[in-house]
Amino acid sequence: MQLYRSHVLVCGGTGCTSSNSEKIIAEFDVQLARNNLQNEVKIVKTGCFGLCAEGPIIVVYPEGAMYTMVKVEDVKEITEEHLLKGRIVKRLLLSSGHDAKDADEASSSLENSEFFKRQMRVALRNCGIINPEQIDEYIAYDGYKALGKALTELKPADVIEILKKSGLRGRGGGGFPTGLKWDFAAKQPEGKKYVCCNADEGDPGAFMDRSVLEGDPHSLIEAMAIAAYAIGSDQGYVYVRAEYPIAVKRLQIAIEQAKEYGLLGKNIFGTDFNFDLEIRLGAGAFVCGEETALMTSVEGHRGEPRPRPPFPAVKGLWDKPTILNNVETYANVPVIILKGAEWFTSIGTEKSKGTKVFAVGGNINNTGLVEVPMGTTLREVVYDIGGGIPKGKKFKAAQTGGPSGGCIPASHLDTPIDYDSLIQLGSMMGSGGLIVMDEDSCMVDIAKFFLEFTVEESCGKCPPCRIGTKRMLEVLERITEGKGEEGDIEKLEILAKNIKASALCGLGQTAPNPVLSTLRYFKDEYMAHVVDKKCPAGVCKSMMKYVIDADACKSCGICAKQCPVSAISGEKKVPYVIDQDKCIKCGVCMEKCPFKAIFKNV
Template identity: 70%
Template sequence: MQALGNRVGNDDGIIYIMTCCGTGCTSSGSLKDRERLAALIERDNMQDKVRVVKTGCFGLCAEGPIIMIFPENIMYTNVGPDDINEIWESHIMNGHIVERLRSENELDFFSKQMRIALRNCGRIDPENIDEYIAFGGYEALEKVLAEMDPEDVLETIKKSGLRGRGGGGFPAGVKWQFAADQKSREKYVCCNADEGDPGAFMDRSVLEGDPHSVIEAMIIAGYAIGAHQGYVYVRAEYPIAVERLSIALKQAKEYGLLGKDILGLDFDFDLEIRLGAGAFVCGEETALMRSIEGNRGEPRTKPPFPAVKGLFGKPTILNNVETLANVPQIIMNGPEWFSSIGTEKSKGTKVFALGGKINNTGLVEVPMGTTLREILYDIGGGIPNGKKFKAVQTGGPSGGCISADYIDTPIDYDSLLALESMMGSGGMIVMDEDTCMVDIAKFYLEFTVDESCGKCPPCRIGTKRMLEMLTKITEGEGTLEDLDELEDLAHNIKKGALCGLGQTAPNPVLSTLKYFRDEYEAHVVDKRCPAGVCVALQRYVINPDICKKCGICASVCPIGCITGDRENGYSIDSTKCIKCGTCVEKCPFKAIAKNA
């Protein structure tokens, strides 16, 4: 499987069993698989012939737990403890592949991927620095400190075209240059690993599977701008990522890669972890820095930008995990290599967390410019149960919903902005024909209202008023005037909010109003939810042509709103119905349906 790469030492006669121990596979039982493998190795005295390696996420999360066996490059999916016995006896002991455990989606899922940020996820033990080094780890740092001036590093990053992977896509090299130009004895490098977007888990997976790549990049960044201290701000809800990052920091210090005179050369740099309490607003750079300082995480006005006045009032650069994970590869392979990937204005690859109504949920990394169709169908395996693709939401609560009309759009920074969405950190939530777009807009606005820091009135009050309007619409009490007011308020919030989070909060509403206005009008004019999602607008109806007059529905209705008899049939009083769905569930003849 080319996309995942291979293991160093495949000719040493040892069988390597790579077990995914990322959050997804761990939650579905991969640790039990490891325990069973360890017991079998000891039972058969195979310690010198078989090694079990803990790895990060392979990406195909829909089919976890996953194990991969080298040197054959065989991936087994949905592996339970009982399957381990068969894999051991058949494959490990006798060389026969267990075909029933191989994924039908494996080749399609990886065929169009190009793994740069995820290059080591799934193929090294993230808790073993020697494995990272064996795969070229810290060679970029050695090259930088031994052969390059800070100006050379800055020029390399600028020439590569690397843009920030965590939000607006600002050029990373330009940001670094701003900080480098400041005359200050103290400067800082920060990593944003807060990742608060619903459905996003890209940064978490890199920290779980390849933490040293981020550490190496932060040291390089510190050298480039003249900083000697860095902070990784990671949410406490990522316990596996925090643990592996902590182990990696300790190992790097033991190897002389952090601290004084790194690699015996005249450069000092150290790193610390700061845990966030899960506030979404702390994904905004100035709020994040205030949190590191021990203050309440609230954004401040800009300028001055953090590169001029950031953490502790000193010049600071902040990049997210994925951005930093690209840096060592750019140093080693050259800026021309990186800039040859992607599109004219969006260089390199992008990691997306595919979720929602998609067959192959998981983590994918593709060159910028890959079309939405390729991601959803060639890699994602299409929509489950033959349903029709309706929309995709990119960029989390700050992004927008893209309709099926734009499925052939190349995915890059500018094309998404043109569709009133954004790249954001890389969440990609897929929706099918059963999704109510008004309800989706309401969901994201509920999230924003709950997470607003409350510092500025446009975000604190304006988003709450928008949510009230959406609630009114989903309950069948909205008017056409409400739609115009909703749109006007959204535009005013975008203009008046203090920080980027407040300014982008109306995006899900504006994009759904633009592409799915007919659904809003159906809620307002016809008092119906076309997708049958909004409870207040649901109507349950008994189809007399299918009904067998058995009376089961009437007997199970908790409030007695179904009346009739076996001679004349039954009907539902919609004024009393609480839309619990019990009658639909219990009818053996499928005679009752939601009539939206």
């Protein structure tokens, strides 16, 4: 066994991989060999640390020093200064939070930064800590212990009882109690049953499931085996997005390692429990994340939803009882089995227990992945952990729940976030995407964006979704082009109500939510578009124009030279003018004017 005096953890998540972490690892190998350190220092590729905005991220132990935005060229300095001479490279340390003045302070910079200090990591417990391609490291952090405990000490009914008591609710959307779901399936007559995992994460901006798959794939395998034991199944399927190549690869490696160790297969832990797991690649459609469509797709058909009931727990995959949970839900299960239901219920709010992972994006400083106890306020997530809005701009709204959710305005910043409070606000938890918008965002435009997504992704099986959302989008397009008519807002409301009431699956039923919630909190903005033909945020192009201030204009002619469509004309000593018919509103003239004489007129 080889012991190392230092471990260098390099993030291998999708975010950091796309900013060259693979090359950084290769460079470390070269530099370590050059300095003859390869037997003292170990390079470990881990999953996502969560602070994707600052990537690529490297953490050096035993000091725990966290380096951010590391470039390949920096590797030489880290090796020669930190690894060889023990001097922490301060200029690369995590800058947000606090300035580490000396090595002692820096040594705890990872745990001490505001970003990590306020988080509580349950589902992401191993992400960024273990090497996801080494089953031994997962086992070292109590991996597969919960499965062992379940198989050798607990009856299937006990497992379900613990889950029920824990109050764990589905992390993928609706928030249905997981224990209850398992109970339904367990109570079906014995015979072939299936355990499925929904890893078809399709909401724009959401990537928590990807991070678990990439950073801790064994926790999913373990949880699915526990689920199979609880309901009496021996076969599982993970339906994972084909657009997540790293996640698919690591999950594949993890499944193979688990099979090698006999943690998947026959007679697991010497009992008569058998379980096998297979990966199914997603078909690339958003609707395949809907549970009935997902199962249809696993069966090899075109992914379209079907009416419920019968619910999957009764008639699911190949008409057999099936449970389907999302990745984050499963990631919580082993910890609950090990630490007990009471521990889990001690976290969170009355009806929402545990923690929730949010993928925070949009107009925010610390873009990335955060896990906080349920009941944390939006303000804490946005300002304390997220580091606030760039350029000191004002918070306008946060969008949660993706295309099925809605917007939360600034007046509700202090609402504790849980399943029920979000529903009350007209949004929903969804899978946990959280998009922050600043004062320059147009809420009508945001609603249009999400509706465009739904129209594009509607499978077309039921008319309310296929035709209804299209009609809503047409009205919204009209409004944003300054051609809104009186009665348009009412039309949107009626359409929304009808689609909600009559669409076949959850996606259609929730598709009008982005429009409804923006109408609820930002009706004045809609009115400004429809009645005054103005976009207060200056986003909707057809409603704003660039104007030259005749007094400030020095007739230098720079704007006319820069204009790509030659819409600006003028001559010496006479202020220049923009021909509004020709102007394409690109904004170049405003950017280039040396006298700040051009401005947006909204």
